[in-house]
Amino acid sequence: MALFKDLNIEEPILKSIEKMGFTEATPIQSEVIPVAKNGRDVIGQAQTGTGKTVAFGIPLLESVMPDQRHPQGLVLAPTRELAIQVSEELNKLGQGKGITSLAIYGGQEISKQIRGLKKRPQIIVGTPGRFMDHMRRKTIRPEYMNTVVLDEADEMLSMGFIEDIETILKEVPEDRRTMLFSATMPKRLKNVVTTFMADPVTVAIKSKEMTVENIEQRYVVVHEKQKFDALCHMLDIDPPELAIVFGRTKRRVDEVAESLGIRGFAAEGLHGDMKQERRDAVIRKFKRGAIDILVATDVAARGLDVNNVSHVFNFDLPQDSESYVHRIGRTGRAGKSGIAFSFVTPKERDHLKVIEKNTKKKMKQQSMPTYEEALAGRQDRSVNHLQESLRKGDFEHLMGAARAMLAEHDPETLVAAALKTMTKEPDQTPVSLTGESPVRSKRRNSGGQGGQGGPKGQKSYNRNSSARKRSDRDRRGRGGGGGKPDAKVKSLAFKKKK
Ligand SMILES: Nc1ncnc2c1ncn2[C@@H]1O[C@H](COP(=O)(O)OP(=O)(O)OP(=O)(O)O)[C@@H](O)[C@H]1O
Numbered sequence: 001m002a003l004f005k006d007l008n009i010e011e012p013i014l015k016s017i018e019k020m021g022f023t024e025a026t027p028i029q030s031e032v033i034p035v036a037k038n039g040r041d042v043i044g045q046a047q048t049g050t051g052k053t054v055a056f057g058i059p060l061l062e063s064v065m066p067d068q069r070h071p072q073g074l075v076l077a078p079t080r081e082l083a084i085q086v087s088e089e090l091n092k093l094g095q096g097k098g099i100t101s102l103a104i105y106g107g108q109e110i111s112k113q114i115r116g117l118k119k120r121p122q123i124i125v126g127t128p129g130r131f132m133d134h135m136r137r138k139t140i141r142p143e144y145m146n147t148v149v150l151d152e153a154d155e156m157l158s159m160g161f162i163e164d165i166e167t168i169l170k171e172v173p174e175d176r177r178t179m180l181f182s183a184t185m186p187k188r189l190k191n192v193v194t195t196f197m198a199d200p201v202t203v204a205i206k207s208k209e210m211t212v213e214n215i216e217q218r219y220v221v222v223h224e225k226q227k228f229d230a231l232c233h234m235l236d237i238d239p240p241e242l243a244i245v246f247g248r249t250k251r252r253v254d255e256v257a258e259s260l261g262i263r264g265f266a267a268e269g270l271h272g273d274m275k276q277e278r279r280d281a282v283i284r285k286f287k288r289g290a291i292d293i294l295v296a297t298d299v300a301a302r303g304l305d306v307n308n309v310s311h312v313f314n315f316d317l318p319q320d321s322e323s324y325v326h327r328i329g330r331t332g333r334a335g336k337s338g339i340a341f342s343f344v345t346p347k348e349r350d351h352l353k354v355i356e357k358n359t360k361k362k363m364k365q366q367s368m369p370t371y372e373e374a375l376a377g378r379q380d381r382s383v384n385h386l387q388e389s390l391r392k393g394d395f396e397h398l399m400g401a402a403r404a405m406l407a408e409h410d411p412e413t414l415v416a417a418a419l420k421t422m423t424k425e426p427d428q429t430p431v432s433l434t435g436e437s438p439v440r441s442k443r444r445n446s447g448g449q450g451g452q453g454g455p456k457g458q459k460s461y462n463r464n465s466s467a468r469k470r471s472d473r474d475r476r477g478r479g480g481g482g483g484k485p486d487a488k489v490k491s492l493a494f495k496k497k498k
């Protein structure tokens with residue numbers, strides 16, 4: 001267990017780390033930081049929630065000269081929310097050294113970003129589409145950038161982003177340092193990676209399973225039409241502190257969020273068709289606990305770090321195993337524990353097996369929750385509320401009424417009646433959700449870490465991930481693009497350093 005103070009980190013950065021309340025480095029941090037000292041390219045892989053942001057953030061900040069007020073470092077991230085979050089974390093880390101970072105992402109007024117750039121941040125964290133926009137307008141000049149980080153690297157190198165990444169990297173000086181980080185790094189991407197990194201060092205924190213140990217993983221076999229009632233019952237039986245419910249499509253997310261609202265849960269949706277201001281507002285509300293359920297597409301699957309997410313629900317199973325790993329990784333972060341439930345329709349059992357095989361982790365089956373269990377869950381909460389009220393006191397003004405009631409009824413009956421009054425029965429208001437068709441495994445080995453590396457694997461990987469995600473990305477409506485996915489991967493023309 002390494003302490004940050006023993007890792008030979010520049011003093012001002014160390015001060016910021018202490019201010020953030022960190023003393024011990026996580027394994028990926030204690031391994032990457034010394035390796036990165038010599039300026040080599042790095043591929044960093046470690047499970048979700050284990051501090052990869054700080055692991056690349058420290059070397060990145062060490063390579064920035066605070067008195068030179070042009071952008072020297074670039075972090076690219078797949079979603080707007082993640083760009084904002086990473087930029088915030090880098091601002092905290094860089095405070096002691098006088099380094100600022102700016103998030104640049106689609107959906108926010110470009111004039112606002114130009115104003116931000118006038119303050120001369122040394123680090124830019126961006127989504128690829130908007131970053132390219134700024135490059136074209138020459139509002140960001142990449143010529144002094146010495147470090148580029150691809151956060152969620154495997155996602156960034158997949159079909160939806162690869163062309164943009166290629167375009168951006170061509171503009172950044174060749175003698176830059178490139179760092180790639182993700183919790184998943186499918187072997188089949190290794191070929192792609194080596195085309196634009198120079199002799200990278202791989203730091204992979206070994207673990208038996210792809211998923212984090214302190215996330216309990218369960219699945220429930222349900223028919224499509226039972227999913228929503230199952231979800232509501234589960235929320236009653238074991239109320240989450242904060243929960244994320246993943247749905248497959250934007251329509252699905254809208255419908256589930258709205259239906260949860262109808263049943264009295266504080267839920268809101270998040271997906272790529274929403275206006276950016278709305279997306280920002282929903283995330284802010286979720287982070288401060290004003291809503292306790294976030295219903296989202298895979299736009300929230302990667303990188304998002306929200307404290308106290310105790311439950312993740314896969315309302316619809318994800319298409320690939322990587323997505324599963326990242327989705328459930330929104331809980332169980334920084335050593336905390338969490339629980340992930342996946343809904344599996346009878347036709348999807350095989351797909352579940354593929355996910356289990358790739359993640360090397362068996363999920364525990366749980367029976368379909370019932371109305372009675374949900375009611376019992378609500379009653380339990382009433383008991384807790386009553387006990388809480390007893391602890392708090394301050395009910396002297398009610399003692400007279402209590403005595404009068406006790407004179408007429410026995411205490412047991414009275415408490416039971418009070419609990420009944422306090423317990424709202426599970427809401428059964430009918431809601432209507434459009435059915436989703438079952439997910440099927442399209443490829444033979446749906447992409448485990450040790451998956452097949454050959455061209456076939458690559459081809460199918462790209463096809464699947466692009467079809468699923470393209471619509472939810474920070475892309476600027478460049479239409480289908482045409483061309484076969486594998487052809488695109490092969491046509492990469494990244495320049496190798498040396
Ligand atoms: N050394 C540390 N000690 C305690 N907490 C830490 C430390 N480093 C990072 N954290 C906290 O752990 C949480 C997870 O970190 P981070 O978001 O960087 O994880 P990650 O590895 O990037 O996960 P993901 O794969 O989901 O993106 C954050 O809240 C972060 O502030």
Ligand SMILES: [Mg+2]
Nearest residue numbers: 052053151303
């Ligand atoms: Mg991360």
